[in-house]
Amino acid sequence: MASRKAGRISRQKQLARFAPVLCAFAFLVAAPLFLDTPIISLITKVLCFSLLAMSVDIAFGYTGLWTFGHAAIFGVAAYTCAILLNGAHISSFWIIAPIGIVTAGVLSAIFASIAARSSGLYFLLITFALGQLVYSVAVQWKPVTHGNDGLWGIPYPRIGFSFDNVSYYYFTLAIVILCALLLHRFTKSPFGYSLVGIRENEVRARTMGYNTHLRKIVGFVVSGLFAGLAGILYLYFNGGIAPENVGMAASGMATIMVIIGGTGTLWGAFLGSGVVLLLQYFISLIAPSRWPIFLGAIFIATVFFARGGIFPRLVKLWQKVVRYGNTES
Amino acid sequence: MEILRVEEIFLAFGGLQVLQGISFTMKKGEKVALIGPNGAGKTTVLNVLTGLIAPQSGTINLLGHNITHWPTHARAPLGLSRSFQVSSLFPQLSVLSNVLLALHGIQGTSWHMLRAITAYRAKLDKADELLESVDLLSKRDIPARSLSHGEQRRLELILALASNPLVLLLDEPTAGLTGDESAALAEILRSPSNKDVAALFVAHDLDLVFTVAERILVLYYGTVMAEGTPEEIQANQSVREIYLGETKSA
């Protein structure tokens, strides 16, 4: 029988490994008790974008597709729901949210079908152009989308429970954590691994029997579904949606969140979105119109100083701490 | 029992005629070596068989199916598998993950999205078995790119064997391996567990060729210039000329 280092990790060690995660979770759950409303709103926003960033990571970090139009997918779901709410006066969350998600899925399928034969830079340019087309529609189709003004006046979702700032925060937290766990399982599944295989060596994957073209599309659609959900959560949080959430600046920001946090790690995307949005918040307090300079500097600094992202470094750091703690005892 | 039939494959790149009327057959379990000078088109033959390049004319019949224009991924479930001359692994994934991907490739389980890839016990056991057979079990969790060259070639081989192929295409399987490692690889090919696997292997390593091959195809500038048992080929004058530069004795 093959000797397998199955690793009967002791309860203690297991706990130690996950301690930071548990602390973060506890913090998030308890946050409204000791943080002010604006900070809770900020964290809600971070949660929405972290879901977007995680979805980008699936396409970008795991599958290796340089997507630059994810904000369009995020936005399409939001716009669809806003239009259904304001225009068609359908107010049931359980009807419009799935429709929004499906719309996002359809758009991702379209994007991927057009772009999947290309890779790298060309994939980026195609998804960018497609994203810009969607942005143009948002700006131009004034009767439906109200152009640059956007669609506003969106109340909290009606699910037989009247939300406020704090309860919506918990709602978002619950959904995002659930999605994060689902996505995590996805990345550990045979399909998820096949996406990484495609990224690492597409030709080999094909000779092993993987229909790489189809899988890229399916993977992209999975990513798009979650991006759409993120858009819907954001719509309700924000009370509205505007073209600026759909364009290349937003797509670029989602991508940088993933890269800062660490591509292909999923949790890195979570971290990255937190870092970027928190920085944006605090810098905007001091120098509101100068934020883009800092954002640009962040882009550049990440490339030169944080290749591989923050999350893997934190993991290594924590592993060192745990090992040190173990040797002590 | 014939399982592979290749007929009149013609392939040109630009103005260069690379394959000119390649034809051969393979029987179940047969071990065939494909030899020839560099540039003769040996790897190209494998590329055409796996569908990475489309021929201009000719047919490939695998188990009665005309797979000539089938996409690469569609050929694997029929039992076609291939290893590459330059190790073609998934570098950042662990050795185990590499093998698991190979095992799931032609299975429906490859579409599962919610169950961990390591939760499929039968596949996990099979993976360990394969790793053990090439002495890589201890390197299970190391990223494939961290392996030594010889270890990578061994991994390369079991990735091709993982799917229990009926037709195994090997491109220079022993390139860069030591004498011992090559012999070990030859043993794997000749082992009874692989007796039903038809193998077509491209090789420059004549030791490997004469130990394992039951039949030899000699490729010379895009045509099968000679075909026969190892003894016949060794005795073949034209083959000796191109390989050993011998001229006809006066």
Added chain:
Amino acid sequence: MSLLSGFSYGMVLFLLATGLSIVLGLMGVVNLAHGMLFMIGAYAGITVGNATGSFLLGILAGAISAGISGLIIERGFLRQLYKRELEQILVTFGFIYIITNLHLWFYGPYPRAGIVPSALRRAITIGRYDFSYYRLVVILLGAVLCAGLYWLQERTKIGAIIRAGMDDPETVYASGINLRNVNVGAFCFGALLAGFAGIVGAPVLGGVNATTGGDVIFVAIAVCIVGGAGSVQGALLGALLIGIITSVAEAYLPSAAIYMMYILMIIILVVKPSGIVGRAS
């Protein structure tokens, strides 16, 4: 009439995109900040030109400031990212944010009109249409420069080196030519051209504002994609095609105009990614 604007707009795009195209084809470097150079040139040129009353000084100022900025970006940042396309994209994207915001800060949000020398502020009338002198001069200038650049590309040693460098850099290095320096030189020359395009092209674009840099880079990319990166003729073809189609669309189908460029880009990317006259790599 819109054909004329299209042509002159196309010429401006040509001047802007040539630098980007050559750098992309030669060094494989994706410089999203190229559009910034256009804007830097435009603003510097307009400021100096207005201050000194001399259009020519403005042109000089525009070209040189763009050239220097390009040099800084290349030497300071891009040279370390050779072959790392994603990082090039990120870094130059970062520059877009920074430079755009800096311009907003120093020059304010209001658009600036380009400078048109008094001698050219007239129009000639042919039939029913008035043709602006300035636009005609821009077309002429573009054509002359195009011819000059093409001659450089095809008939000079430096052009041959650059073309060889695109196909087979190793052999060029092996022949003892310092391709690195040639590349940097090409990059800066492209930057100069972009700055020149900025100051000369500002009136054609109807003025510049802080977002011009960001807007114009994607048109330049579209030009490189459609025409094919790495050659003067590719840049010209792409630029004229996009310039004319966009202008005509704006005149007759304004709501569709904004989509035209992107749709064209997507079609080319899917059908022939190397561009209309590009060599398939």
